[in-house]
Amino acid sequence: MGRIFTVELDGRIYCCRFCRTHLAVADDLISRSFHSNRGKAYLFNSVANISVGALEERMLLSGMHTVADVFCCFCGQIVGWKYEAAHEKGQKYKEGKFVLERDRIVDGFESEFYIDTRLSGSDADDI
Incomplete structure (x- = not known):
């Protein structure tokens, strides 16, 4: 067995739901x-x-x-087909195109880069 090397994608990404390995960028979404x-x-x-x-x-x-199933190279879960x-x-x-099943992927933008924008009290409110 050897090491598994993965590519980190830039921008808005879609990841494997099971292990969060980067799978696709939103710019490639058709x-x-x-x-x-x-x-x-x-x-x-x-x-x-x-x-x-x-x-x-x-x-x-x-x-x-004629299709071929595609699997996450890190965890081995089926994520769609080609x-x-x-x-x-x-x-x-x-x-030559790929289909990723929505229940098998997560939007990296929503899951990894979420910023809580709710208003919270200031330090003075704690006194």
Whole structure:
């Protein structure tokens, strides 16, 4: 086994829900209107820190596709899939793109960089 090296992404990021490894940047987000068996999913141009599983033919809502599951390279959890080939002409734009399932990722902006902006009392209020 060896060391696992991960890439730290800059800007607004999406992370693995299980281990917080950086997976994608918001600038690579194409669409939030995708769906998976578990619910909502996001389509990305590219992702990082993943490993790609075996290719398989899968019938999805938009038709038959050749896809490969993608896993977080740090914790090994499945986080989505990669479109390798689309069988229908109108779906070719998905080839080479990645889907990350919303229940498998967290928005790094909301979870890691949250600043509490509620008003609080001053030190004088404690006296």
